[in-house]
Amino acid sequence: VADRSPPLEVAALVERARSGEASAFRELFRLHVSRVHRIVYRMVGASSDVDDLVQTVFVEGFRSLPGFRGESLFSTWLGRIAVRVSMRGKRRPALTLIPLDTAPQSVATTGDPHEAASAKEGLRRLDALLVTLRPKKRAAFVLHALEGYSLEETAAMVGASVAAVKVRIHDARRELERRALKDPYFAERVGNKERP
Amino acid sequence: MTCREVQDAFVDLQDGRLDAASELRVHAHLESCAHCREHAANWKALLPAMRALVPPPPTPMRARRMELEIERRIAEPVSLAARPRRRWPLYGVPLAVAAAAALVLWLLPRKHGPTVVVAVPPPVVAAPPAFAVLTSTDKPAGERLAAGSRVVLASGRNATLELATLASLALVGPAELTLAGDDQHVTVALEEGRLEAKVAHRQPGQTFVVAFPQGRVEVRGTRFVVMAKPVDSWVRVDEGRVAVFDHDGGEWSVGAGETHEFAPPPAPIFPAVPAPRHVCSSPAVSCGPLTQAVRVAIRGGAYERAESLIEPALRPRPNCRPLVCRNELGYLRAEALRESGRLDEAVAAYKMLDHRDAPSTTRQNALYAAAQLERRLGNLAAARADFDRAVAAAPGGALREEAMLGAMEAAERAGDHVGALAAARRYLDTFPKGIGAAQARRIVASERGNAP
Numbered sequence: 001v002a003d004r005s006p007p008l009e010v011a012a013l014v015e016r017a018r019s020g021e022a023s024a025f026r027e028l029f030r031l032h033v034s035r036v037h038r039i040v041y042r043m044v045g046a047s048s049d050v051d052d053l054v055q056t057v058f059v060e061g062f063r064s065l066p067g068f069r070g071e072s073l074f075s076t077w078l079g080r081i082a083v084r085v086s087m088r089g090k091r092r093p094a095l096t097l098i099p100l101d102t103a104p105q106s107v108a109t110t111g112d113p114h115e116a117a118s119a120k121e122g123l124r125r126l127d128a129l130l131v132t133l134r135p136k137k138r139a140a141f142v143l144h145a146l147e148g149y150s151l152e153e154t155a156a157m158v159g160a161s162v163a164a165v166k167v168r169i170h171d172a173r174r175e176l177e178r179r180a181l182k183d184p185y186f187a188e189r190v191g192n193k194e195r196p
Numbered sequence: 197m198t199c200r201e202v203q204d205a206f207v208d209l210q211d212g213r214l215d216a217a218s219e220l221r222v223h224a225h226l227e228s229c230a231h232c233r234e235h236a237a238n239w240k241a242l243l244p245a246m247r248a249l250v251p252p253p254p255t256p257m258r259a260r261r262m263e264l265e266i267e268r269r270i271a272e273p274v275s276l277a278a279r280p281r282r283r284w285p286l287y288g289v290p291l292a293v294a295a296a297a298a299l300v301l302w303l304l305p306r307k308h309g310p311t312v313v314v315a316v317p318p319p320v321v322a323a324p325p326a327f328a329v330l331t332s333t334d335k336p337a338g339e340r341l342a343a344g345s346r347v348v349l350a351s352g353r354n355a356t357l358e359l360a361t362l363a364s365l366a367l368v369g370p371a372e373l374t375l376a377g378d379d380q381h382v383t384v385a386l387e388e389g390r391l392e393a394k395v396a397h398r399q400p401g402q403t404f405v406v407a408f409p410q411g412r413v414e415v416r417g418t419r420f421v422v423m424a425k426p427v428d429s430w431v432r433v434d435e436g437r438v439a440v441f442d443h444d445g446g447e448w449s450v451g452a453g454e455t456h457e458f459a460p461p462p463a464p465i466f467p468a469v470p471a472p473r474h475v476c477s478s479p480a481v482s483c484g485p486l487t488q489a490v491r492v493a494i495r496g497g498a499y500e501r502a503e504s505l506i507e508p509a510l511r512p513r514p515n516c517r518p519l520v521c522r523n524e525l526g527y528l529r530a531e532a533l534r535e536s537g538r539l540d541e542a543v544a545a546y547k548m549l550d551h552r553d554a555p556s557t558t559r560q561n562a563l564y565a566a567a568q569l570e571r572r573l574g575n576l577a578a579a580r581a582d583f584d585r586a587v588a589a590a591p592g593g594a595l596r597e598e599a600m601l602g603a604m605e606a607a608e609r610a611g612d613h614v615g616a617l618a619a620a621r622r623y624l625d626t627f628p629k630g631i632g633a634a635q636a637r638r639i640v641a642s643e644r645g646n647a648p
Contacts, residue, residue: 020418020436020452022267022592029263034253041251051254052491055262059269063449123249145207146247166204173203177235180242189245190238 010074018065029058032075035147036082042142043086043135045127057082072156079143080157087135125185132179133172140165141172197225202232206239264561267594268527271449271555328359328375346374349389363404366392383407386424394419410458411442429458446518446553453592454556476516481509483521490528499536503529523554527562534569543569547582556590564595567602576610580619597623601632608639617643 010031016024033054040053061081068077130138136158143154144165155165180186202225208214209222226233254262329338330347332355341347341357349355349369357365357375359382367373371389376382384391386408395404395415406413408424411431418436423429431440432455440448440456450456486509493502506529509519519525530545546566550559567582583603587596600623607615620636627633 018436020433022451022594025267025270026263026594029266030259033259033262037254038251046251051258051262052488054254055266055269058262058266062266062270119249122245123251126246126249145243148211148247150213151208169207170200170204173206173239177238177242181238186242186245190241 011070014065014068014070014074017062018068025062028062028074032078033058035075036078039079039082039142039147040086042130042146043083043139045131046124053085054082057085060085072153076149076153076156079149079153080159083139083143083157084159087139122185125183129176129179129183129186133175136160137168137172137175140168141176144169145173197221199225199229199232202226202229203235206236207243209236210240210243264594267557268555268561269524271451271454271557328357331356331358341375343376343378344374346372348372363393363395365394368392381405386422388424388426390421390423392419392421411440414439414441431456431458447520448555450555451557451592454590457552459553476513478511478513478516479508481519481521483519483524487521487524487528490525490532494528494532494535497535499532502532506532518553523549523558526554527558530562530565534565539569539573542566543573550585550589557593559589560586560593560595560599563589564599564602567599567606571602571606571609576606577612580606580610580612580615597627597630597632600626601630601635604632604636604639613643 010028013024013028013031017028036057037050037054040057041050044050044053057078061078064081068074130142133141139158140154140160143149143157144151149157151162151165151169154169155162158165158168160168181190202222205214205218205222209219214222226236253259328341328345330341331338332349332353334353338358347355347357347367349367349371351370353369355367355369357367359365359375363382365384368390371391372387373389373391374385374387376385381403383403383405384393384407386406388409391406393406393415395418404415406415406422408422408429409426410424410429413420413422413431415436415438418438419434420436420438421432421434423431431438431450433450433452435452437449437451440450442448442458448456486505490502490505493499493505506525509525510522510529513519526545526549530542530549533539533542533545543566546562546569549562554562563582563586567579567586570576570579570582580603583599583606586593586599587603590596600619604616604619604623607619616639620639623630623632623636624640630636
């Protein structure tokens with residue numbers, strides 16, 4: 001489920017950043033970089049562009065800070081920019097998955113090498129599943145199902161109605177479930193229910 | 197409850213977001229529907245499995261690099277190619293109206309509106325609606341000014357303009373300005389003089405512009421000072437961030453503590469005779485795709501390719517507008533040289549960014565990088581000088597503390613006790629609890645011990 005920073009603290013930082021205080025920009029970046037990175041990564045996969053896209057999210061966010069009216073949480077507002085930047089970033093080149101051996105990062109693990117290898121493989125397979133979804137469905141599924149945002153927050157972040165988001169998540173879930181059960185990694189976790 | 201409604205609720209059910217009644221209805225449906233029960237069981241296993249596959253957050257080093265890159269990009273002028281597509285094209289309408297108003301004002305500065313002359317017999321000013329109230333030693337009670345009014349201030353005189361749109365302008369003579377606009381879009385055309393502005397935060401769609409011969413400043417809520425002169429005009433920002441546009445279309449973002457100096461205009465500001473038109477014959481450069489391609493090349497270790505992409509774009513472009521990404525390309529060129537091990541050339545490339553057209557944070561980043569390389573190469577005196585220049589380039593910049601520490605360490609390693617002591621004292625004055633405070637105190641203490 002999405003981790004949240006204390007809204008009052010963030011609101012004060014946003015106000016200070018609005019008046020151009022550099023330390024507030026930095027603090028906002030540090031508070032939100034992990035979440036933005038996760039959303040962008042889930043949207044574009046293990047691409048070498050992830051860091052560039054994360055930077056673009058913050059640059060666009062900070063530049064348009066005067067337009068942030070505080071009607072939603074800052075994290076939701078930034079998430080909306082992250083989704084938009086990721087979708088725009090995906091539109092330019094065709095998405096290509098980098099083999100994880102050469103990828104710049106590996107999945108977060110506890111240190112057990114077997115677990116690390118398994119998680120690495122799992123992340124690669126999850127990317128392979130998500131990449132099959134159309135971007136709008138992928139965004140809705142990532143935000144609601146994987147990142148734990150509510151339907152209303154997801155709708156605000158993808159700029160669509162709650163009803164439209166429900167349809168996208170429903171379709172994404174059906175497609176993913178069908179494919180996941182054919183994937184040995186996920187089928188094993190569901191209980192070896194691999195189907196022909 | 198239908199099967200679809202139940203399946204749509206799987207995630208909320210697992211996250212505990214359903215109210216008690218809904219949860220009861222979902223469970224009741226699941227008990228009676230084998231199809232939904234099977235899907236629910238699948239997602240009960242799949243969702244935690246998928247959520248557990250979390251890509252690791254950026255390492256502190258990567259996050260720091262991102263942070264610096266973000267600060268650099270914010271300080272860079274906005275590249276048209278890199279601008280996000282606006283979802284609502286109607287945003288352009290108020291901006292176009294404001295731009296048109298500014299253009300008219302620019303072209304007809306001396307035929308626009310009544311004139312208020314301070315310290316000479318004042319003319320009768322057009323009646324309200326009041327747009328601003330002018331207060332000066334001659335007019336202590338204040339004088340109401342309408343939009344279109346012109347204010348001329350004699351040498352040595354000061355005046356204050358309180359605008360109805362929550363802005364306060366302090367004017368130092370000799371100065372001339374014209375007020376234009378309305379509640380939503382305010383334009384102050386400053387032909388000459390010093391103006392200190394304190395502008396309340398603008399709502400989206402509202403604009404506040406100070407236009408002057410060598411450029412203009414657009415703000416949304418900030419404090420800044422404009423000095424308009426025939427040459428060497430400048431803008432200093434005390435609070436917030438402003439967009440600065442120079443006469444040839446270049447755009448800059450200037451933040452608190454930073455000063456932007458304008459290059460001399462190539463032609464008269466309010467030309468009586470149109471300036472001759474020059475044709476730009478250099479090939480067009482699209483900054484967004486180019487910088488992206490360079491970054492990909494550097495990341496992939498293709499440094500020669502990166503240079504071959506950058507070099508043509510940085511060639512002189514007579515009669516052309518300067519590339520908005522020229523500083524970014526210069527920085528990337530230096531990075532490519534550094535990554536490829538050509539450290540001396542990298543140092544020179546970084547130092548080439550230390551010019552007044554480059555944003556102060558870019559200058560600081562470049563000088564800091566050059567100083568680090570010089571320290572690695574053993575050129576401690578040069579390193580110290582560049583660390584000092586990095587501090588001076590952006591006094592409020594992110595690398596200020598690191599640059600001060602670098603100067604102190606370089607002086608100490610070079611055996612320059614006087615320089616090290618001065619650098620240590622400066623560091624302690626600025627960062628008494630900084631990460632290098634202990635080291636600085638040690639230098640100060642050892643010098644005290646050496647004193648006769």
